[in-house]
Amino acid sequence: MASLTWAVLNSETDKIALLGLKDKLTNGDPHALPSWNHSLHFCQWEGVTCSRHMRVSALQLQNQYWGDILAPSLGNLTFLKEINLTSINLHGEIPREVGHLKRLQILDLRQNNLHGEIPMEMINCSSLEVIILQQNNVTGKVPSWFGSMIQLTHLRLGANHFVGSIPPSLGNLSSLEFLSLVYNHLEGSITPSLGRISNVKFLYFGVNNFSGQVPPSLYNLSNIQDLSLAENQLVDTLHSNLPMVFPNLQFLRCGGNRFTGTFPSSISNLSQLQLFEIAGNDFHGPIPPTLGSLHKLEFFNVAHNRFGSRRADDLDFLSSLQNCTQLQIVGIDNNYLGGILTDLIGNLSSNLVWLSMGSNQISGRIPDGIGKLINLTTLGMEGNSLEGTIPYSIGKLKNLVWLTLGGNNLFGNIPRVIGNLTMLSEVALDSNKFEGVIPFTLGNCTKMERFYANNNNLSGNIPIQTFGYQQGLIELSLHSNSFTGPIPSDLGNLNHLSSLNLQENKQTSEIPIGLSACTALTELTLGRNSFHRNIPSFLGSLLSLEILDLSKNNFSSTIPQELVNLTLLSSLNLSFNHLSGEVPVGGVFNNVTAISLTGNKDLCGGIPQLNFVPCPVSPLQKKHKRSIRKRVILSVAFGGVLITFVTFISIYLLKKKAKKLSITSLALHYGYVKVSYGELHQATNGFSSSNLVGTGNFGTVYRGTLVQFERPVAVKVLNLQTRGASKSFVAECKALGKIKHKNLVNILTCCSSVDYKGNDFKAIVFELMSNGSLETLLHNNTEDSESTNLCLNLIQRPSNVLLDDDIVAHLGDFGLARLVHSSSNQASSSAIKGTIGYIPPEYGAGSSVSIEGDMYSYGILLLEMITGKKPTDSMFGEGVSLHMFGNMAILERITEIVDSRLLIPWSIDKQERRVTRQQNMEECVASFARIGVACSQEIPNQRMSIKDVITELHAIKQKLSC
Template identity: 75%
Template sequence: MMVSLIMFLLSVASQILVVNAALSSETDKIAVLALKDKLTNGDPHALPSWNQSLHFCAWEGITCSRRHMRVSALQLQNQEWGGTLTLSLGNLTFLRLINLTNINLHGEIPREVGYLKRLQILDLGHNNLHGHIPMQMINCSSLQVLLLRFNNLTGKIPSWFGSMMQLTQLALAVNNFVGSIPPSLGNLSSLEKLSLAYNHLEGSITPTLGRLSTLKFLGLGVNNLSGQVPPSLYNLSNIQLLEFVDNQLVGTLLSNLPMAFPNLELLVCGGNRFTGTFPSSISNLSELQQFDISENDFHGPISPTIGSLRKLQIFNVGQNRFGNGRAHDLDFLFSLTNCTQLQKLAFYNNNLGGVLPDIIGNLSTNLVLLDMALNQISGRISDEIGKLINLRTLGMDENSFEGTIPDSMGKLKNLGALWLRGNKFYGNIPLVIGNLTMLSQVYLDSNKFEGFIPFTLGNCTKMEKFYAHENNLRGDIPYQTFGYQQGLVELSLYSNSFTGHIPSELGNLIHLSLLYLQENMLIGEIPMELSACSALTVLVLERNSFHGSVPSFLGSLLSLEVLDLSSNNFSSTIPHQLVNLTLLKTLNLSFNHLYGEVPVGGVFNNVTAISLVGNKNLCGGVPQLNLSACPMLPSQKKHKISLKKRVVLVIAFGGILISCVAFISIYLVKKKAKKLATTSLALQYAYVKVSYGELHQATNGFSSSNLVGTGRFGTVYRGILVHFERPVAVKVLKLQTHGASKSFMAECKALGKIKHRNLVNILTCCSSVDYKGDDFKAIVFEFMSNGSLESLLHNTIEDSESTNLSLNLMQRVNIALDVAFALDYLHNDLEEAVVHCDIKPSNVVLDDEVVAHLADFGLARLVHGVAGRSSSDNQASSSAIKGTIGYIPPEYGAGSPVSPEGDMYSYGILLLEMLTGKKPTDTMFSEGLSLPNFCNMVTLDGIAEIVDSRLLIPIDQQERRRVTQQQNMEDIIRECLVSFASIGVACSQEFPNQRMSIKDVITELHAIKQKLSC
């Protein structure tokens, strides 16, 4: 009887367990269906396998436990949904693994995640999550891997992370975390990887991290950390990667590095304030592959024992104070010949002296970059240089080299950039330079080269920049050399002794942007063929012996910004067509034999932009030129007499009316004079600091009614200052925000040195204290009445007075050109190139004529070295990620330095956003689909599917222009849209060297503009 009862009870219990299991399983099914709805934004076509014909454990991305048939893993990465996380996620209590990376999640992390006590791996990286990390996650005591990198999470890093003792990986990089590093992280005794880079952390590195004995990866770069590296970190004997780049760390690197980090593979600490001598003990780090201590303040000799680093691939000690300008400074090169895997060697911008040893040829044949610029190195270039057969970049500029260029350099068949400027080289430019067919950049200027330009240079068909000014070169400019380099963008031959004519073959250079031929002995007329060089922005021919007329075709070169024909023998009238050059900032026609009437309009109305002195027979023009009136022709005199008669009649019969008119005229003249005086006063007060009180009064006490925008580092108000006629924009820095002071200094430093029509004009600044005694910093700019491009593209009115402005295609092309002109100036026209680092629509502002101006230089970086250098190889820049998620070029995330090519990527995204009206962070985009590949391979027929709908209004509502019978307006617009998309895609290529150059962009955009203007 008892046995039967027991059997009965067991049977009942078993049935209860089955029922409970079934109910629990059904709970999981309901939870994942709710999750699907939120993740996919209710898209019925998403996750087609999630249907009733299959058990939910067989659905895509779901793994169930065998025993309980409960969901144990959820893996739905790399999708295109852009949804949110549902609260029902907390009902999947058997979950051990969640991988939802790269699906453009937005919203916050739900606190219900804290119910998942079995969770071991949580990967929500590469999304758009925001808000704080929920405190309830402290209950996930089994968590081993937590990956939240590449999001927009805010707040402080939770101190309760220190209680999650199972953690082996914690990746919080590329977010917006603030505060300090919690000391409690030192409790994570199992931690192997800690990544906190690219946030806004400050304070010192907590010494408790030294307790993480299992740590292999420590990434703290691109924050605002200060103080010294705590000695306790030298207890981390298992460290393989140590990265502190771009902080404010001080002190020295201790000498016991090998004893502390015997397994170290990567040491990157550039962009800090480390001092002391070279840590020679690194020669014992047998596993070291990358060593970068650039942009610090190290001094003394570079250790000659580093050759023991047999696995070394990158060695960058640029921009320090190594060496003393004497012999033996370069002895370390002897040791580096043992590093057979070395690929990049950079020791630019130091105090290294002595003669470059012949041993240079024994460096690794894997070497692709060798940069020793901006030192005090002397002597000749050894013939042994020809052994470095894989070299792509050779930087030897701004040293004291002398002698001739060895013929062995002709063996460097892969060389793309050759920088020899600013030395004492002499002799002929060798014929073997023609063997270097991959050359794209050659800088031979400011030396003592003589003789002719070798005809073999014509073999270098990939040439983009050739600088040979300030030498002793002579003879004709060889047409067979430059006439076939159709990719040439910049040609500088000034201050030599060239004779003869300008080769008409230069007209083949359709991409030519800069042409400097001044201070030579050239003769003849300017060839008509130059009219084909529509991309020309700078044409300087001063101090030669040109004669004839100033050609009228110059007025068709609409990209011209600088035209200098001074000190020649031109004898003609000034062609009126020059009025068409709306971008012209400088026109110098002085000291010729010009005569006749000076045109009115365009650049001729700006007396500060033109120079006409030394031409005795000019007349007319605007009154400010103070030229005599032009003599009247007989027909004009007759007209004047008849006019007098009419005036007499009017006086006789309408004296009162004339008196009124005269009174009004006098009033208007006085008003105009007052306006001019006010404008000059504004110029007079430029860069004069204003007080806090003046700004307080100008903005009505920083009233919310004056608020026009807010950003990461500052708030912008509209105001009226007594010294300036027009409204101004006052950017008040949020000094409590990490990086704001640094942004203030960067912006003032950048904008204080540069001036361009398409850059915001800084008027003045203020560094003071407010009425409470707190620090106060502000920058005053010109006010842009049409607000930001962001506000117009995405229908916000944050700072725009013209809320009804809708940008048509021509306006968007003009805006794209304006930004391109600004970037071309920043990257190519300055002694030190400026990399903006944050190109995006909110940093493009529009004035009342819808002219675009590039703003917000708070992240801008100077690229040290010489202008024109390819920054992709310039290790002087910080390797920090700079910019805004969605616009940051991919190489920044891999630690590459900021570069002009990085700006080009952001600019490409900007163009595609202007075209499509979609942000790069739009929820439709994920790893599988990005904004560039969304626009790639677009066709004429498919263009309507991707462009901003506001560009597809019926043609009869747009400006109609005359078109040929073979092609109607609709076809032209479609072609222009496709071309615009192609430019954006070409600029936003993944690899920097594949991106379109800014010169080519300007050329292509001009072509689109001309089509639309037909």
């Protein structure tokens, strides 16, 4: 009875341990391991095996994606003999508690994300026979105490991050059959002690940093079946009699080292040999013609050596390979093999999938017999001396994925049968003598990723609907031919295109806008053609560009400012065109070693290191700026009053009779001229940054010219990704269509359409206010600046007050539109988007919109014009406001607060600054200040009325006109 109780208690211990393990393995996911619940005995849980004592003896869970850690509770399953937790995305370290599992025989944790070092406590697991930790991120040195685990038969530590050398103690593992240390960072020599593990059959040391010679003791391991020494820095030769020392050898990998010597003819006696790979060494001499005895040979790769002597008999070994009927891979490229390629190539194994013989000195024609190798996926014959045409039999290779024939003397047309090879991914026909056109049948190869036909004699147009079907195309190189005509617009379908090289052809027309969709482009090379018109601004949106070459064409006009946005651009060549105007500053244009602009004689400006002449400045620019400063105060002052009054009355009337109108019928309802996306795109030079006027929360404004209107326009493009932008568009269109006043910016039309990429597009077209905003004049201009920018800016307050040619003020930002279409019957401050500093204080307390509130905003604006200070200036705060600032100095100290530029009556001649009528001017400024203070009183009913403001302004106007 006591023993039964003890068994039950131990059984419960295993259950608790398993539940703790589940919680950590699955990160508490309730849907994972559903069978691990209290309704089933744990011995029936998925992946759990129990012994006859009802104790957990094996834990086997594979191919899940839980992605958590091994809990320490694993160590409580003391009857475990096997742990197999492969490919379940384990993280963390191997828990030290594994050392409690003294019965453990198999530990298989391959294909996870474990890190850290192997815990030393594992030395207690003296029954271990199999340790498999490959394909993790385990670090540290290979533990020397592994040498005490004399039961080990498999030690597989490949594909981790082990460092250091092979511990000599591993030579004690006399039972070891499988040792894998591949794909680590091990170094030093291969320890000779491994010559004692006489039972080993699989020995993998590849892809490390081992150096020195292969220790002679390794040739004592006569049971070796698979030996991998590849990709190290070993210096040695192949043993002269490998069949004697390794009679059971099936796989030999020695590539990527520094082996020397000749090809040992004794290899032909390795009757079990399936794989022979010695590529990337320094072997030389002939390849023996006795390889036909290797009847099991599947893989033969001797590439990148010095085999051959450029003589006619160098290819004789191919005849013997005809007997290797299991052959799948033949790699003989990058050697010194000469001779003529004959039709016997077609007699090689029908199982052949890879035939690579490029970069030799093979001559002759490509034999018709090549069409017999119907299972080929790779055919590489590049860099030889082959001549003649491509045989039509190549069209039978319908499994072909890679075809490389570049760098030969092939001629004639590219055969249409190439379109039969629908599996093609990469085709290299470059540097030959092909002529004619690209066959339209190439469009059938819809899996194409790379196509190279550069440096040939190809001509005609690049066919439409050929490359456009290859939507996975990454590289297209057609340079150095005689192609004519335009770039096919359907190249815009190539979303993955990274490199497009059409340099040195005879192509004309302009760069198609379709290329704007090729956002993955890193290299665009169109030099030495006859492309003309403007360099399109959309190139500035290809943010992945690293190389852009448009040299030696006929491009004209200016360099698009948008190219500054290409932050990854390391090489820009615009030389030898007909470009003019100012060179942009910023981005790649600040790196003189990365750009070439020579041969464009009409360029100017740019950074000084480019040595271009300065760009000319308009002589009227500064004169015009100075003449308007006095006029702006009166214009905005009077216009502002009218705007305030008319806006509020209009809002009141419109709220009573507003009707819902769809955007599609809006233009027709108000008699607007309809415009399309294409017309707006052309009007703004592709929404070029050189046409940019301003940017705000809901959109971006561009200057443009539409044929439907006599004067320039402002195009406000809505950013539809911004919350509320669409509603803002509807509100502005409706409100501005209904409210008409000479001091409101007129809406000319609107556009609701889709852009060239199929995305929704909405824009409003206004009349352009040529003298920009009041904000610009007050805060952005200096008295003597020669380069003052009087551009329109619809966003920065009080930048909604815009100035036309005659310095008449217009209101140009329409938060009032939201008020017009408020859902409530009474205007509510909660529905208004005001601007900090201009909103009257009572709105913050929930008061309704009122004329008194508008008068407050007007007063603040007037004080801002007088003082040159924004209401949000850093000097205000701690109880001091713009209103108080003006009130404190409204009489005797007016000259201390006023913007000094207002007190200087400029003449037409910039050298003459008369100070006559100074006292009269100061009195007028003081009067303006009094009006501003009176309108911005804190209590609404104490503010100056519109009627009194107009009376005062008329009096000031009379005084100024004296």
